[in-house]
Structure formats: structure tokens, C-alpha cells
Amino acid sequence: MSRIRLLAAVAVTLILGLASYPSPTHAEVRIDITNGQMRPLPIAIPDFIGAGGQENQVGRDIARVVSADLERSGLFKPIDPRAFIQTAASLQIQPRFPDWKAINAEALVQGKTEIGPDGRIRVEFRLWDVMSEAYMTGWTLSSSPADWRRLSHKVADAIYKRVTGEDGYFDTQIVYVAESGPKNDRKKRLAIMDQDGENHRFLTEGGELVLTPRFSPSAREITYLSYFKGVPRVYIFNLDTGRREALGNFPGMTFAPRFSPDGNKVIFSMAEDGNTEIYEMNLLTRSKTRLTNNPAIDTAPSYAPDGAQIVFESDRGGGQQLYVMGAGGGGANRISFGDGRYATPVWSPRGDLIAFTKQKGGRFFIGVMRPDGSGERLLAEGFLVEGPTWAPNGRVLAFWRDSPSDERGRGQSVRLYTIDLTGVNERVMLTPVDGSDPAWSPLIP
Amino acid sequence: MKLRFLSIVAAAALVAACESAPENTGAASGGGVSAPPPARTAPAGIVKGSKEDFIANVGDRVFYDLDKSSLRADAKATLDKQAAWLKTYQNYSFTVEGHADERGTREYNLALGERRANSVREYLIANGVAASRIKVVSYGKERPVALGSNEAAWSQNRRGVTVLN
Known part of the structure; x- marks a missing residue:
């Protein structure tokens, strides 16, 4: 290279x-x-x-x-x-x-x-x-x-x-899932572009379903879910070499991956016999550690920027809610207590907030709360808004919006958006085809 | 002060990326694909013991209530018939696909689909189908069959489908 x-x-x-x-x-x-x-x-x-x-x-x-x-x-x-x-x-x-x-x-x-x-x-x-x-x-x-x-x-x-007085976020990239084709046979490809939509290129060909790409702290690797050969597993894509490799060989479906802030670990979910738990894979030692252990769905983990804590979603209390636990696992404290269901928590790079997707009354919302669960604010709303990701300065969020379709699938539009942390200045991100699952890179080193 | 950065990936690398297939890390499919047993033509022209027979005369799918993976009475009735058929036609291995409607977040729905697929798997095992014949896969909300954004469609998409190999 x-x-x-x-x-x-x-x-x-x-x-x-x-x-x-x-x-x-x-x-x-x-x-x-x-x-x-x-x-x-x-x-x-x-x-x-x-x-x-x-x-x-x-x-x-x-x-x-x-x-x-x-x-x-x-x-x-x-x-x-x-x-x-x-x-x-x-x-x-x-x-x-x-x-x-x-x-x-x-x-x-x-x-x-x-x-x-x-x-x-x-x-x-x-x-x-x-x-x-x-x-x-x-x-x-x-x-x-x-x-x-x-x-x-x-x-x-x-x-x-x-x-x-805040760091900028313009010298960054977005990796996302480019979508095309009919709703019941959607072709999904990993794609990467500059944050302004330029230098766009596809990373996968669409032969297999791919979901939820996320950058490594170096911005040179992407971890994501691929159904390569029909088996849903977490992979790591190296942008310099183009190599893709499975995170490991696991007995169940692995998904919901994210890198640790030091880049040495990937945290993810594995489903075995119907039960989904959170695991961490040490990329240096290739050892796997189980961090949750209960009959509930525990998924969508995200590290705090200091790597000491993990926020995740669980239905252990009945519905989907947000919990925080230590990076080593063990006891978790519920932090979301509002009406509705809370999902896809992502810790801000500044550490001060956690962004999430909320469902309430048949609507979806993008919101933020402090790591102790206080100060909840909803920033965006829609038929379906999902999957917030932070710009590296922790001031701007990207997410995706889906629109309802009729019985023949007409009317569906899946687009990426950005919004200011204050809930103003919502903008569509221009992509050549529909897009979902955005992830914002750190400032490019 | 000296800033350095790695180059954006060159087009050449991208092409290489597209051509370098990942290592195969799992079985492509549950082997054991078998031809249907000797044929007897049913009135509808469907061969007894064929995949078409399973879909048309047994029912390949069960449905779930919103955000649930427990089997309803109608689902159990279908799975009773599936179990009987699968015990008659022992040559098939199969995959149970778990699906969710679009009204949930992506990763949760993957986990929910996994739960649903396993509810089918466990029921079939409890009714005498060999565990070794069964694989499960969750598609979350990625593979809807009904396209509308309404409850009629969503109730069709919250499903567990038994797909014969």
C-alpha cells in the first residue's frame, strides 16, 4: 500500500x-x-x-x-x-x-x-x-x-x-450498507465514502447479506456481520489489504460487533440455542470471554471511550432496555427508565452521552442520555429511525431513516441522515443508492 | 509538528478485495441433501414426500405474536404435522429460519429471529425429530415476505420457516 x-x-x-x-x-x-x-x-x-x-x-x-x-x-x-x-x-x-x-x-x-x-x-x-x-x-x-x-x-x-472550540469532523469517512432491489430481495453491500459523500466506493459485491459495519479506532479496519455462505458471522475487513476474515469459529450466530477503543478487542453477541449473550474477543490472544450470562437477549454492546464500561441492550427486565456493566462483565445497572423500548446504545467519543434508538407508541426516535440514564433528549423521530453513530467530536450524529411501503413494497426509501446533538440541522447524506447502518470513522490519522 | 496519514485505499486494493474471497469458516449448508423417496402422485400432482408436499400439505411456516417467540396453538398444530412428516421422510435435513417484522431494531431482531427459530427446533426435537437433522439461522428483519408496512404484513413476516435441504 x-x-x-x-x-x-x-x-x-x-x-x-x-x-x-x-x-x-x-x-x-x-x-x-x-x-x-x-x-x-x-x-x-x-x-x-x-x-x-x-x-x-x-x-x-x-x-x-x-x-x-x-x-x-x-x-x-x-x-x-x-x-x-x-x-x-x-x-x-x-x-x-x-x-x-x-x-x-x-x-x-x-x-x-x-x-x-x-x-x-x-x-x-x-x-x-x-x-x-x-x-x-x-x-x-x-x-x-x-x-x-x-x-x-x-x-x-x-x-x-x-x-x-470543538474538534472538527470533516476529515472523516462513513462506512454503511448500500441497499438496492425490491424489499423482499434486498441487495446489501458494504460501501465507504468521505463524510460529504465523495470518493464513494463499494467494498463488497452484494453476493451475501452484510449488516452493521463499524470502524476500528485506526479507521483502517471494519468489523461487520456477513452471511457469507449462508452463515451469519462477524468479520473484519482490512481496508489496506482488502482481506476479510472471520473473527473466529463459533458454534452460533455472531453479530453486533464493535471494536474496543484501543482496537485490541472486538465485542459482539453470539446466539446459541436461541439465547444471545455478549462476548469479547481479544484480537491479540484470540481468546474469547463471555461477559453476560442469563436467558435474556443481551446485544448491541458499545464501549465507553475509556474502555472501562460497556453499554448494551437487554430484555432481561421484560422489554428492551439499556444497561451498563464493567468491561469485564458481571453485574449490570439498568439506565433507561422512560416509557417504551430502548435499543442500539452507542457511547459518545467524548464519554458524556449515550445515543440510542427508542420505540414508543408505534414511532421510532433517535435520542441521547447521560451514562447514568439522566437527561434523556429525543433528537429525531419517524416511522423508523435507527442506528445512531457519533461523529468523532461527539457533536453530530448520523443515523438512518426508513419509510413505510405499500403491499407491493412501493414507497420504501432508506436513507442516511445527520443531525446536530442539539436536535437541529437534520440533513440527508447523499448516497448513490439507498443506505442504512452508517458508522462514522474517527478523524483519519 | 508532523502529520502523517495512511492513504485511502487505492482502487487496485479494492479490486483485490473483491476478488479475494474470505476463508470459508463454516459449512456452506447442512449436507445430507437427499432425493425424495420413490414417488406416488397425489391428486394435485404433488409427489408425496417431496418438498412441495411438505409446503402444500403440511405447512412450512409458523407465525408469532409481536415481539414473542413462544409458539401459539396454531403454530403447535402446524409443527405437530411437520414432526410427523419429518419422521416419515427421514432423508431430509433442514434449516429453520427465524424472521422478525420491520418494527424492531436490526440487532434485536436478529436475536429475536434466533429465538423463534429455536422455538421451532426445540418443539420438533421434543416431538421426536433428530436434532442432528436441524440447523437454525436468523434473518432478523432482512427477509420479509409481505411488503406492506402494516400489521397484516408484519404478522406474516414474524415467522419461523422450515426449509428442507
Whole structure:
């Protein structure tokens, strides 16, 4: 596998920035993202420019990707470039802040592209606070031409982080189950794409049913359920080598897999003689440990980010509810007590919340609660919404939505969505075919 | 500061991925597939002891109440007939498929389908069918037979199906 290096042309940029420009600490531009009623920040993102046609083309493309990322977050409102007064070329010399104030821009992105003799793309960007005419952040990075989108997402991540104080989530991928065909003969394929839907590709051919893919912490492996040769088992797909291998040879159906936060274990369910329990497989020693032991269905396990606890669903109390136990198994505490059934718990990467699917009154909901079960909030609702997954900053969730169909299966539409943790800014994720079971990657290392 | 990252998988690797089949980790099917015993034509043109006979004259499936895996009276009546037939035609091995309707979450429904398939398996064993002939598989909500999003369809999809090999 080729290994590409992203040369960070240094934190020096930042240091120089601090020396050359007014201190970022005086910047006024700030978005408080804990409040659901935030006003999107007007931001001007002119084309990044270089010395020639190709550099300028790349610069235009980068500005477009950055703008789309920030707009999709719901926290930024990119200003229509046709309103810009100062030209991108002139901006390279020095921002003329009155020109940007005049169009109500509060933040301004200044970007430059260069293509080296080896073809590598070098991007330099700076973020300005227009009102206080202050430098906020910036850096220089380079990549191979193929990775120009990643450079763009990194620019967006840097802007998001500087303005919101939270880590970005744009340089990430989504793995999901691409669906096609009639409802009673659905073809399901693993597919992977950038979080903005670009660089989409299928990982499996659709010959066997696949479900519930989830990333490893390195984002280089995916664990999922496959009915390869008719036997439902947990597999691990290596994105670098393309190899797929079964997690192990077990007597019963294995499903509901997830990696541990250190990547050394996979936690999953195994059903034997009709009874479903939770197990952990140590990938280093290949040893299997049983973590639950009762006649109920225990499934959908998810580790806390520190790896010390596991949240899962169980019907041991009658209906599906959420429980938390230590990573070694043993006693579990029920944490969900509202009306209805609770399923598919997923611990936030920040550790502060658990997302879940809830069923109540014939409707489905996506919600979050604190790990002690308090503070339940429902974010999305529908005929069927299911399977939340966290963006790595723990601020945005993806899930999937299914619509009802008639007796001939018409009307079914299965799509991926994102929603802000505050319950606003629900957006469909664009996929070439229907999609379900999304999993959001960590920030790509 | 130096950032490094692994490349996105090259197209070549993807192609390789698609071509490198995983290791086979399980039996493809429960062997023991057998031809039906010598034929006698039934009035409907269905050969006694054939798969068609089992489906048409015995009933290959049972249904469940919402979120339940316990066998209803009608299900037990069907399974009594299945057990008698399967004891007559000993050559068949078979797979019991457990299914759920679409009104549950994916992983729970896989577990529920497994419970349902096992309720059939256990009933058949209790009625004299050899355990060695039976495999179970759960499809959760992945293989509906009725396509509507209403109770009429869902009640058809909450099922255990005995599939002869």
C-alpha cells in the first residue's frame, strides 16, 4: 500500500502568525455550539489561488469543499462569492477588512495553492476575524494530488475548531450498507465514502447479506456481520489489504460487533440455542470471554471511550432496555427508565452521552442520555429511525431513516441522515443508492 | 509538528478485495441433501414426500405474536404435522429460519429471529425429530415476505420457516 505523507509545513506558521498579527485571543468571532438556536456565522471563503491555471483550479475546488463542509454543519453561513468586493488576488497581499465588513462577513478565509514539481499540492490558509481585523489561525500542509479533498477537509476542520472550540469532523469517512432491489430481495453491500459523500466506493459485491459495519479506532479496519455462505458471522475487513476474515469459529450466530477503543478487542453477541449473550474477543490472544450470562437477549454492546464500561441492550427486565456493566462483565445497572423500548446504545467519543434508538407508541426516535440514564433528549423521530453513530467530536450524529411501503413494497426509501446533538440541522447524506447502518470513522490519522 | 496519514485505499486494493474471497469458516449448508423417496402422485400432482408436499400439505411456516417467540396453538398444530412428516421422510435435513417484522431494531431482531427459530427446533426435537437433522439461522428483519408496512404484513413476516435441504 502506498503511504502518503502529509507534510505539515509547520506549526511555525502558527508561531509566525502569533508574532505577525494581532493575538487570536482578542478575536471576537466565536460560536457557542451548546445552544441549539445558534445563528450561523457569516463567513467569506474566496477561491484559494496560485500562480497558474491548474493551481487556481485546485484552489477553486478546495474553497468549494471547505464551504460545503462548513455550511453542512449548520454553524456557518458561507457568503455568496458574487457579493465579494475584494478580489482573491488582492486578498493575497492583504485583507481589506472594510470590503468584507461591507458584505457582513464576520470571518474571512485567505488561501493559497501551489503545485510542486513533483505534483504535490501545497495549501496555505489563514482565518481572519473581520470585525477585529485579527488573525485567528492558519497553517500550511501538502499532500499528493489524489488527497486534495483531505486537505480541504483539514482546512474546514481547522476553521471549525478555531471558531467553535470543538474538534472538527470533516476529515472523516462513513462506512454503511448500500441497499438496492425490491424489499423482499434486498441487495446489501458494504460501501465507504468521505463524510460529504465523495470518493464513494463499494467494498463488497452484494453476493451475501452484510449488516452493521463499524470502524476500528485506526479507521483502517471494519468489523461487520456477513452471511457469507449462508452463515451469519462477524468479520473484519482490512481496508489496506482488502482481506476479510472471520473473527473466529463459533458454534452460533455472531453479530453486533464493535471494536474496543484501543482496537485490541472486538465485542459482539453470539446466539446459541436461541439465547444471545455478549462476548469479547481479544484480537491479540484470540481468546474469547463471555461477559453476560442469563436467558435474556443481551446485544448491541458499545464501549465507553475509556474502555472501562460497556453499554448494551437487554430484555432481561421484560422489554428492551439499556444497561451498563464493567468491561469485564458481571453485574449490570439498568439506565433507561422512560416509557417504551430502548435499543442500539452507542457511547459518545467524548464519554458524556449515550445515543440510542427508542420505540414508543408505534414511532421510532433517535435520542441521547447521560451514562447514568439522566437527561434523556429525543433528537429525531419517524416511522423508523435507527442506528445512531457519533461523529468523532461527539457533536453530530448520523443515523438512518426508513419509510413505510405499500403491499407491493412501493414507497420504501432508506436513507442516511445527520443531525446536530442539539436536535437541529437534520440533513440527508447523499448516497448513490439507498443506505442504512452508517458508522462514522474517527478523524483519519 | 508532523502529520502523517495512511492513504485511502487505492482502487487496485479494492479490486483485490473483491476478488479475494474470505476463508470459508463454516459449512456452506447442512449436507445430507437427499432425493425424495420413490414417488406416488397425489391428486394435485404433488409427489408425496417431496418438498412441495411438505409446503402444500403440511405447512412450512409458523407465525408469532409481536415481539414473542413462544409458539401459539396454531403454530403447535402446524409443527405437530411437520414432526410427523419429518419422521416419515427421514432423508431430509433442514434449516429453520427465524424472521422478525420491520418494527424492531436490526440487532434485536436478529436475536429475536434466533429465538423463534429455536422455538421451532426445540418443539420438533421434543416431538421426536433428530436434532442432528436441524440447523437454525436468523434473518432478523432482512427477509420479509409481505411488503406492506402494516400489521397484516408484519404478522406474516414474524415467522419461523422450515426449509428442507
